[in-house]
Amino acid sequence: MPIQPLIDAATAALTMAETKPPFSPQEARIEASRCLFCFDAPCIMACPTGIDVPTFIRKITTDNLTGAARTILEANVLGASCARVCPTQMLCEGACVMLDLEKDPIQIGRLQRHATDHVAAHGIDVLHAAHTKNGRRIAILGAGPAGLGCAAELARLGYSVTVYDKQPAGGGLNTYGIAYYKMRPQVSLDEVRMIERLGVEFRYGVEVGRDLQVADLDRDHDAIFIGIGLGGANRLGIPGEDLPEVVDALDFIEWIHTRPLDQVPVGRRVAVLGCGNTAIDAVTQAKRLGAEQATIIYRRGAAEMSAYPFEYELAKTDGATFLFDATPVEVVAKDGHVAALTLAKTAVHEGRVSVVPGSEWTEPFDLVLKAVGQEKQIGLLGRLFPGLKIDSRGRVEHDPTTMQTSLPKVFVGGDAASGGREVVNAVAEGKKAARGIHASLTATATIGPVQPSRFGMPDGAVGSGFDHPIRVHELEAALTQG
Ligand SMILES: Cc1cc2nc3c(=O)[nH]c(=O)nc-3n(C[C@H](O)[C@H](O)[C@H](O)COP(=O)(O)OP(=O)(O)OC[C@H]3O[C@@H](n4cnc5c(N)ncnc54)[C@H](O)[C@@H]3O)c2cc1C
The missing domain is CATH 1.10.1060.10 (Alpha-helical ferredoxin)
Incomplete structure (x- = not known):
């Protein structure tokens, strides 16, 4: 059976209320x-x-x-x-x-x-762009937290900044991926508008690599920042994976952000594959939207899950169940729809997970959410930026102080650089990259650490890996002139 919405708007308003x-x-x-x-x-x-x-x-x-x-x-x-x-x-x-x-x-x-x-x-703007533009143009790929952190800092330093994003609105996962009970998408959209008021230009619906090539940007821009995050969910590689009710957990969360809550389809029996924070967000929201049973299935033990302990506790409080040391081996269909999962017990030997032969059993499910990690955008980045160095874990290699990549004009930040961390890390790296760009483009290169001392920026010079003096007070002056 195709899945349907399960609760009315009044119930959803209660179950999806903000937790803080x-x-x-x-x-x-x-x-x-x-x-x-x-x-x-x-x-x-x-x-x-x-x-x-x-x-x-x-x-x-x-x-x-x-x-x-x-x-x-x-x-x-x-x-x-x-x-x-x-x-x-x-x-x-x-x-x-x-x-x-x-x-x-x-x-x-x-x-x-x-x-x-x-x-x-109260509509109060506390940040301001620099009074005068410095004539330099920067292209930012991706309007997620990393791109926004970089764009705002550059606008405050006097750069003309254009941000390109394939989505119809900015904010990245902050707008489309965060659990609804943590933050409403409007908060993220308001932040994007605040950055627009700093003079940053946003071009939406532009997929870099399809609608726009880096060679075009390279001609007109002094530097390029990569903030495209990660891709969709990794594939499971099991029979039945392409059935309509096997859904990327990120897509399920995006439905919640882009439809009225009483129109989000949910299974009555939901399986969530994986046990990181995305899995927890998916299982708790499935429960809150009316699933009778929502189960996390994880191929390792509880001690090895990557979800934070407080997120795990939240999911248990919401009534989610956990099946550890098990993995799906097949999605079973009935009349073209998901009807069950064939599961098998797993064993871990020297860090590697294997299926225990003969341990299979079948459990009914009508929605399977994949939260088994996001793909790295290695193919896309390789095509866009020939010569860009990417490490064995799919992260763009960079100087940790300046976020400069192996290509001198290209900088990176956020999940594309880290492989996946938190919003605050992405903003910090975007800001750090803005300072790296500023340092690389100005004769009196200035850069400061992203973490200030107790009373703001530290005085004097700090080491940065650059071969010229770093004068933090000049950066501070540039940022406050706006
Ligand atoms: C389900 C989920 C829940 C999370 N919950 C939390 C949380 O509660 N707290 C927290 O701190 N962190 C959370 N995170 C992590 C956090 O969202 C990310 O670390 C952060 O958003 C990374 O920012 P980013 O800018 O690097 O990437 P993203 O937010 O992914 O933004 C990348 C942007 O690039 C755009 N893009 C991609 N490819 C192209 C292209 N070819 N052309 C044009 N545009 C492109 C995308 O549309 C997107 O807007 C969560 C992550 C997930 C997946």
Whole structure:
């Protein structure tokens, strides 16, 4: 049977409600006043974009919400979405000294949301483009967090920036891939509009490699930034994989972002293959959209799953079930639709997974979501950029300080460089690449670390791998002239 939507709009509004709702002004002030405003605060060091957390929190205590948002957005232009989607337990909040005092960490993510929501709600722009353009043009491939981080920083430094994306709207996975109960796509779209107001031009519906060739960009641009992320789900390579109800988990999540919630088709019995954070997002949302049973099937044991422990706990609370040490060997069809999975037990020997012979059994499922990792875009990148070095794990090779690739005019960031991390890493790398581009194109090359010291940018020179002096104060001046 083809799958159908299972719940009505009123139920979906409840089950898909945000898991971290906003603070009231009073709650925000009380939470902010718990902060110890540590010198050399570990939360700053734990943030890949180096947001000066104690400074923005102190501004909240004095109701200076615009100032707080400025502190956040100058370091991380996607501060509003990171406030919602960052695994803060593993980053800033995980580093909070309150934990050493055996107290709850400061809720930095929710405070960050409080400040950034204020400027978004009141239409206040705290970032500005440079007063004058420097005459240089940069092309950015991909309007995801990496491309946006790079574009905003370059616009603030005086560059003319054009971003190309194959989707009809910007934001990348922030708009199309994040679990709906963590963040509404509108937050991401609002961030894109804020970057548009910095003078960045966006060209949507343009697939690089099909509609546009790099040779065209190379002629008209001084540098190119690759921020195209990763591709679709890896193939399973088993019979029945091409049945209509075997769906890439990313496509399922995109349905949730692009249709009314009561029109998202879901199976009654859903199998999710894989056990990373994408699998958790898929299984929890399937449950919340009405699946009677949603099961994660993972070929290794619980100890080896890559999902964060708090995501695993969330999925269990939502009623998801887990089948470890098992793998599908065939998708069974009835009348052209998915009816069941034939599964087999697995064994791990010297790190390699194998099927235990004779252990097969069959379980009924009507939707199979593939969350077994995303393909790397190796073929596309090889065709677009002959000579671009790509490592054995499919990541574009780069200088970690400047994000410059093996081709001097080409820079990279985000999942295309890392193989897949978090939104905040992608923004940080985009920003780092913008500074790398600026350093490579200007005679008085300037670059600073993405992580600032306690009081913003450190003074004086820092090492960078460049063979010319690095003057951070010049970069800072260029960024603040806007
Ligand atoms: C299901 C899922 C859930 C996630 N949840 C979280 C989370 O809760 N918190 C978190 O911090 N991180 C999360 N992540 C990770 C995070 O979304 C990524 O690390 C981040 O989006 C990477 O940014 P990026 O800009 O490198 O790539 P992307 O966000 O993938 O953006 C790449 C952009 O390039 C465009 N593009 C690709 N190819 C072309 C082409 N040929 N021509 C033109 N445009 C092209 C795409 O349309 C896209 O807009 C999640 C990832 C997934 C898959």
